Amino acid sequence: MKKHDTAPAKPTVLFVCVHNAGRSQMAAGYLQHLAGDRVTVLSAGSEPKDQINPVAVEAMAEEGIDIAHNVPKVLTVQSVVDSDVVITMGCGDACPIYPGKRYEDWALEDPAGQGIESVRAIRDEIRGRVEALIAEIAPAPAA
Template sequence: MSTSTTPSVLFVCVHNAGRSQMAAAFLTHLGGDRVQVRSAGSAPADTVNPAVLEALAEVGIDISAETPKVLTTEAVQSSDVVITMGCGDACPYFPGKRYLDWQLEDPAGQGVAAVRPIRDEIERRILGLLAELGIEPAA
């Protein structure tokens, strides 16, 4: 863990336009200020996937102001948990960090109907992560 008492989680995917954005949004929504949340990609897209925006809006989460961000070594170094999103993304490795790989379908090029099950699986995993971190999810 970092020197602060607030755990820090980084979600990584190649384009940072779908899965990692959804995961960061759910963790921010459910964890509030009790967890620091970042997301990034090794080759960020220009915009977040519109079907992802729609699928999250359906559950009351608005990430329309978010933009894909580039993965930096500093982001990895300052995170306690680094979660790749099943896309085989290259991520710098630092001892003492917890690394997870969540194998998830890619929402790229999919409509909102195909994104909903991915969204729901990400929410389920975020609830499990919060439990592991000892953080009660927000209502």
């Protein structure tokens, strides 16, 4: 994480999956919702689709998180350079690696083509991983 003379900088987290239409969008939605302004959230894909998976949108709406207006974005070298933490979800060799970054690969089933029950299970697993990530990199301030 970047250092400043005053308060510590908020970490930037990049979620990457192939199409940037399901897993990475759900993870980004949860991180933004749960951590708020304690983090900067980015998501991208090595081969982005033209729209978010509608079943992922539905599953997140059940949690009160609206990702319907998000747009899949192409993964750029700059987005990796700008990030402190890079979470990959099945993008294989398409994800650039840079020294000094924290990398995690979350082995998650792809929600593409799956029904709502399966996508809910993927969503719930993502939520648990995002909550653990927040506890490590951006815990809530003590009351």
